[in-house]
Amino acid sequence: MSLLSDLINLNFSDITDKIIAEYIWVGGSGMDMRSKARTLPGPVTDPSQLPKWNYDGSSTGQAPGEDSEVILYPQAIFKDPFRRGNNILVMCDAYTPAGEPIPTNKRHAAAKVFSHPDVAAEVPWYGIEQEYTLLQKDVKWPVGWPIGGYPGPQGPYYCGIGADKSFGRDVVDSHYKACLYAGINISGINGEVMPGQWEFQVGPAVGISAADEIWVARYILERITEIAGVVVSFDPKPIPGDWNGAGAHCNYSTKSMREEGGYEIIKKAIDKLGLRHKEHIAAYGEGNERRLTGHHETADINTFLWGVANRGASIRVGRDTEKEGKGYFEDRRPASNMDPYIVTSMIAETTILWNP
Numbered sequence: 128m129s130l131l132s133d134l135i136n137l138n139f140s141d142i143t144d145k146i147i148a149e150y151i152w153v154g155g156s157g158m159d160m161r162s163k164a165r166t167l168p169g170p171v172t173d174p175s176q177l178p179k180w181n182y183d184g185s186s187t188g189q190a191p192g193e194d195s196e197v198i199l200y201p202q203a204i205f206k207d208p209f210r211r212g213n214n215i216l217v218m219c220d221a222y223t224p225a226g227e228p229i230p231t232n233k234r235h236a237a238a239k240v241f242s243h244p245d246v247a248a249e250v251p252w253y254g255i256e257q258e259y260t261l262l263q264k265d266v267k268w269p270v271g272w273p274i275g276g277y278p279g280p281q282g283p284y285y286c287g288i289g290a291d292k293s294f295g296r297d298v299v300d301s302h303y304k305a306c307l308y309a310g311i312n313i314s315g316i317n318g319e320v321m322p323g324q325w326e327f328q329v330g331p332a333v334g335i336s337a338a339d340e341i342w343v344a345r346y347i348l349e350r351i352t353e354i355a356g357v358v359v360s361f362d363p364k365p366i367p368g369d370w371n372g373a374g375a376h377c378n379y380s381t382k383s384m385r386e387e388g389g390y391e392i393i394k395k396a397i398d399k400l401g402l403r404h405k406e407h408i409a410a411y412g413e414g415n416e417r418r419l420t421g422h423h424e425t426a427d428i429n430t431f432l433w434g435v436a437n438r439g440a441s442i443r444v445g446r447d448t449e450k451e452g453k454g455y456f457e458d459r460r461p462a463s464n465m466d467p468y469i470v471t472s473m474i475a476e477t478t479i480l481w482n483p
Contacts, residue, residue, distance in 0.1 A: 140212045144169040147214045149207060150180055150199055151346050152221050155188025157231050158361065158464050160346050170213040177201035177217060189221065189229055197229060198222045203339040208305035209350060216309060216346070218339050234335070237472035241334040243480060251475050252385075252455070253337035254314065254330030254378035257344065258463045260365045261295040261323050262358040269323030269366065270294045270357055281371065284322040294323050298355050302327065302348050309347060311340045320371040320423075330378065334475075338467035341375075363462035364417035372418030372425070373463035379474050380455035389453030396478035397433050397442050397456060403477050404431040404441070410469050412462025419460065426459070 151162040184190025184197035199219040207214040220234040228235035261270045271294025272278055283292050306313040314328045329340045352359045364372040383392045419428035426432045426441045433442035435449050441460050448454030461470050
């Protein structure tokens with residue numbers, strides 16, 4: 128008699144060419160993720176080879192009950208680390224039957240920005256630092272924290288090791304390897320300042336692929352926490368008080384910034400970002416005012432400040448970039464629950480296309 132684990136890990140590639148495609152999309156809150164699977168006749172390597180699909184938008188908060196059909200357009204393919212073999216994860220965006228993007232489809236507008244000739248010519252690179260907090264399932268309190276109580280003050284936990292300082296590493300390492308298997312350009316992980324909080328980095332990735340990869344990495348993380356029986360939170364300030372919040376710092380460069388004389392281009396880009404500070408803050412995630420207080424390595428939400436190696440600034444420029452006269456900068460304002468389609472395209476639009 129087979130065990131359940133045997134069937135979950137069953138490899139059927141030696142008896143059929145059929146594969147399973149897990150279609151993934153962003154749900155009605157703009158942050159929740161949904162997915163469902165379908166069988167395809169054989170391996171697929173390009174999204175254009177995949178059929179469109181539909182779902183009941185009235186059950187995800189994305190359509191009324193009397194006109195509930197929403198259409199999924201496949202946009203990016205990744206290897207499936209859960210089913211493995213030739214099975215795939217498919218990142219989709221969502222449209223009405225008439226072909227109009229639904230309100231929570233932020234990819235459509237981002238694709239327009241990234242396909243603009245001026246943006247494409249600059250080959251924008253992104254490196255996104257996604258922070259998150261692991262919570263105990265039934266009490267929604269960080270893993271490793273005593274229920275109803277608090278651990279010792281921040282200090283020993285950032286990049287810490289040991290059973291009294293590092294909580295949830297099995298989930299984190301599983302996620303790291305699963306993302307590498309999927310083909311996501313995950314570049315690292317580390318424990319964060321608040322115990323139970325972690326970070327993974329995606330990039331460098333070009334244009335809209337950075338946002339696709341963040342969304343699928345989030346999806347994989349939620350699937351792994353489902354297996355592990357813990358909850359992942361992307362709340363930008365999950366615990367009030369003297370505890371660090373959670374952000375999604377966005378490292379960014381263009382071709383011009385990476386070439387000789389690029390530091391002057393960087394400074395001009397930062398000046399533009401300062402002029403549109405309020406617009407960016409409004410689009411950088413819900414609840415960010417609880418995180419951007421001027422404390423815990425943040426700048427105040429109402430203040431735009433940039434500096435070299437300053438982690439209390441809105442925009443940080445690295446020492447290497449200043450020294451070499453070219454490179455990249457880090458926008459430290461996005462919250463952990465930001466939509467990467469909005470943030471990446473808005474940075475490109477402001478720094479490349481917008482003229483004050």
